[in-house]
Amino acid sequence: MTSKLKRSTIWKLLILAVLFLVALEIYLRAYWGFCDNVLLMADRHFEYIQQPNQHRFRFRHHVDFNSFSMRSEEPDTSAIIVLGLGDSVIDGGVMVDQDSLATERLSKMLTKSIGRKVQVLNVGAGSWGPDNCYAYVQQHGVFNAKLAFLLASSHDAYDNMDFKPVIDKVDRYESKQYKLAIWELLKKYGIPRLKKHFNMDEFPPAAKAPTFNTGFHGLANYFKEKDIPFFIYLHTDQNEIAVKRFNYMGQDIIRFCDSAKVPLYEDSFNTYDSSDYRGVIHLNESGQAKLAIQLYPIIFNQLQQMKIF
Numbered sequence: 663m664t665s666k667l668k669r670s671t672i673w674k675l676l677i678l679a680v681l682f683l684v685a686l687e688i689y690l691r692a693y694w695g696f697c698d699n700v701l702l703m704a705d706r707h708f709e710y711i712q713q714p715n716q717h718r719f720r721f722r723h724h725v726d727f728n729s730f731s732m733r734s735e736e737p738d739t740s741a742i743i744v745l746g747l748g749d750s751v752i753d754g755g756v757m758v759d760q761d762s763l764a765t766e767r768l769s770k771m772l773t774k775s776i777g778r779k780v781q782v783l784n785v786g787a788g789s790w791g792p793d794n795c796y797a798y799v800q801q802h803g804v805f806n807a808k809l810a811f812l813l814a815s816s817h818d819a820y821d822n823m824d825f826k827p828v829i830d831k832v833d834r835y836e837s838k839q840y841k842l843a844i845w846e847l848l849k850k851y852g853i854p855r856l857k858k859h860f861n862m863d864e865f866p867p868a869a870k871a872p873t874f875n876t877g878f879h880g881l882a883n884y885f886k887e888k889d890i891p892f893f894i895y896l897h898t899d900q901n902e903i904a905v906k907r908f909n910y911m912g913q914d915i916i917r918f919c920d921s922a923k924v925p926l927y928e929d930s931f932n933t934y935d936s937s938d939y940r941g942v943i944h945l946n947e948s949g950q951a952k953l954a955i956q957l958y959p960i961i962f963n964q965l966q967q968m969k970i971f
Contacts, residue, residue: 687843695720696843700727700756702787703837704829708797711787713837720756730802733784734765737805741779742970744768744961745804747795747881748813749821750788750944751897757940762947767954768961775962776971782961783807788834791821792877799884808970809961810885810892812878813953815899815943816912822875874914882924891964893925895957898934899943906931927960 690696698720701713711731718725728736733753737743746752746765754763765784772780783805785798792812804810828835833850840846878894885892896915902908908916908928919926933956938949945953965971 683844690843690847694722694843695756696846697839697841699836699839699846700725701837701839702829702835704827707801708790708794709823709825710829710835711798718756723756723759724761725756726760730785730805731787733760733763733786734781737783738779738781739806741781742772742776742965743805743807744772744780744782744965745799745807745810746782746784746786746813747792747799747810748786749790749794749815749818750786751815752784752813753786753788754784754950755788755944758945758947758950762950764945764950764953764957767951768957771954771958772962772965776965778971780965786813789821791818791823792875792881793823794877796877796880796884797823799881804885804888804890807890808968809964810881810890811957811961812881812892812894813897814894814915815897816902816909816915817899817943819874819911819914820872822873874918878915878918878924879922882922891925891968893927893960893964894919895960896926896928897943897953898929898931900936900939901942903931903934927956929956 691698695718698718700716700718700720702710703713704710712727712733714727714729714731716725716727725733726735727733730737752765760766763784765782768782769780772782785795787794792814795812829837833854840849882892894915896908896912898908902912916926916928918924933952934945934949938945938952940946
């Protein structure tokens with residue numbers, strides 16, 4: 663092969679490689695929503711939260727946040743407001759479409775049943791604990807809510823705020839978009855998988871202090887002072903379903919509710935199966951639908967007892 667032919671072949675291969683990378687970049691952005699991630703921001707009161715006014719298309723799902731960083735429409739002053747608080751379980755994450763969230767489903771179900779607009783607002787963020795939720799309502803208020811609830815899991819018992827910096831330091835806590843979809847794919851998903859496969863992770867996260875989360879008390883007292891009915895709904899994870907019992911942290915939450923006289927409702931251990939989860943705790947779209955069905959009669963009956971309609 664002559665040197666001229668070699669150069670021609672190399673140029674063709676380079677052009678094909680560039681075209682492939684451009685096509686891959688467009689595909690990752692347009693089809694999977696790379697470089698359109700949910701962005702977060704630090705907050706001195708409750709560590710961090712999603713940036714307000716976001717409308718994302720990520721992994722084929724629509725993900726929206728209003729001006730108060732809720733995963734909901736803007737609060738409607740003419741509607742009956744129910745305030746839902748929690749962490750990534752209530753937030754749903756980018757793997758759950760906006761319309762498939764339990765809070766969105768509940769809003770539609772209750773509106774249809776009552777004959778008046780009901781909004782179940784969604785306040786939560788990944789790895790939040792009850793103390794984050796308490797700090798949020800202290801700063802933003804209750805939006806004229808008639809009823810409030812905390813969607814908790816057993817791990818929330820000791821998931822305390824520590825204000826360690828995570829924004830732009832930990833993957834999935836970005837404050838700005840990646841410039842290239844291919845780099846985002848590699849950095850956030852490719853390299854971590856390789857590290858896990860080859861056991862290259864650095865140090866495991868340090869355990870948090872074994873102090874029962876003060877947000878449980880804070881929320882209960884806050885809503886009592888506001889004269890707003892409040893309840894806690896305890897969500898099961900897959901490990902608890904397997905043994906049909908809440909773990910010791912869940913038992914501590916149950917004991918707290920009993921001693922503080924906070925109404926507590928629990929997932930039945932027969933509510934979900936493995937097909938309703940993505941991971942140990944988080945619910946997929948079918949799980950969110952079942953969660954809405956569990957919460958619906960609780961909320962409907964309480965609003966009815968309050969003679970809201």
